[in-house]
Amino acid sequence: YGRCPEARKIGEKHALTFKFLKNDTKLIRNILEGHGFREVHPASSEFNIMWTGGGMKPFSLRTLNPFQRINHFPRSYEITRKDRLYKNVQKMQQEKGVKNFNFIPTTFLLPYEFEDFSATFQREKGIWIIKPVASSQGKGIFLINHPDQVPLDENLVISRYIDNPLLIDGYKFDVRIYVAVTSYDPLVVYLYEEGLTRFATVKYDSNSRSIKNAFMHLTNYSVNKRSHRYVRCDDPDIEDFGNKWSMSAMLRLLKAEGKDTFSLMMAIEDVVIKTLLTVESQISAACRMFLSTRGNCFEVYGFDILIDEDLRPWVLEVNLSPSLAWFV
Numbered sequence: 563y564g565r566c567p568e569a570r571k572i573g574e575k576h577a578l579t580f581k582f583l584k585n586d587t588k589l590i591r592n593i594l595e596g597h598g599f600r601e602v603h604p605a606s607s608e609f610n611i612m613w614t615g616g617g618m619k620p621f622s623l624r625t626l627n628p629f630q631r632i633n634h635f636p637r638s639y640e641i642t643r644k645d646r647l648y649k650n651v652q653k654m655q656q657e658k659g660v661k662n663f664n665f666i667p668t669t670f671l672l673p674y675e676f677e678d679f680s681a682t683f684q685r686e687k688g689i690w691i692i693k694p695v696a697s698s699q700g701k702g703i704f705l706i707n708h709p710d711q712v713p714l715d716e717n718l719v720i721s722r723y724i725d726n727p728l729l730i731d732g733y734k735f736d737v738r739i740y741v742a743v744t745s746y747d748p749l750v751v752y753l754y755e756e757g758l759t760r761f762a763t764v765k766y767d768s769n770s771r772s773i774k775n776a777f778m779h780l781t782n783y784s785v786n787k788r789s790h791r792y793v794r795c796d797d798p799d800i801e802d803f804g805n806k807w808s809m810s811a812m813l814r815l816l817k818a819e820g821k822d823t824f825s826l827m828m829a830i831e832d833v834v835i836k837t838l839l840t841v842e843s844q845i846s847a848a849c850r851m852f853l854s855t856r857g858n859c860f861e862v863y864g865f866d867i868l869i870d871e872d873l874r875p876w877v878l879e880v881n882l883s884p885s886l887a888w889f890v
């Protein structure tokens with residue numbers, strides 16, 4: 563962008579400005595500066611775009627002018643918190659039929675729904691995964707295969723573990739997709755066509771004796787970088803080497819194996835859109851309540867998607883302020 567004088571003129575012509583709060587993403591700064599936006603002090607109210615790493619306080623939205631944009635919607639936590647995401651999807655399952663919103667592993671909130679979990683476990687057994695309700699980077703996550711192993715003194719979610727992930731070279735992976743929403747009313751969604759494939763560092767083994775091995779079951783970079791087996795790829799032109807690939811490199815490999823990657827991507831689009839539909843009315847209502855003019859908000863979400871061996875995508879979680887850097 564720095565080398566494109568045409569792009570620069572966009573911001574310069576109208577003296578456009580941006581400010582950063584709790585965030586210093588080089589990519590965003592380069593894009594904005596490349597489009598001729600000038601940075602202003604974080605305390606300034608004279609800005610066109612505000613990019614903040616944290617969530618949004620509704621009161622700070624009320625004072626926005628029609629020409630200002632901010633990179634969060636009010637109540638985005640309705641999909642970015644693991645407990646809220648599940649409740650919202652479950653509500654849609656009840657309203658529209660389970661089979662139409664069946665893309666998220668069954669989840670219970672702990673400690674309150676422990677009895678329901680136990681009853682389900684008695685029927686279905688298997689491996690379950692426990693996570694803090696509002697955490698990230700694999701922190702505090704572990705697998706269990708018996709209700710006795712469930713702690714009851716914290717707010718956690720317990721989800722059915724998808725134990726048949728699609729493997730590449732024997733390794734589990736998940737996919738990070740970047741999704742921009744520019745409006746909830748009407749819903750306008752842009753799916754970025756490239757994404758990331760993140761691999762575990764130990765080959766997958768579905769035997770429950772291995773459930774303690776985070777390097778086998780979790781695909782977070784923040785977890786696997788601690789493994790001596792983690793292979794970093796420093797060359798931005800190589801997309802299919804080491805523990806982090808581009809999404810398209812993964813799709814090319816699946817296609818070469820004869821898999822229907824077109825249908826897979828359609829199925830991924832479907833679950834992304836349906837996830838957003840579960841909060842469409844709540845976020846639209848919050849916008850009507852908190853914004854004095856329409857259209858001040860946009861948001862880039864990071865969707866974490868697991869693909870199982872039947873090529874079915876599962877939404878594991880939606881991230882607020884996903885990292886936009888390769889090495890984090």
Ligand code: ADP
Pocket residue numbers: 667691693697698699700701703721722723724725735736779780781782866868878879
């Ligand atoms: P965090 O926000 O801490 O990254 P995630 O929900 O993304 O938490 O889970 C971390 C990792 O654990 C995922 O990237 C995935 O590899 C694995 N994982 C999470 N939930 C499941 C599940 N239900 N089935 C199988 N693997 C899962």
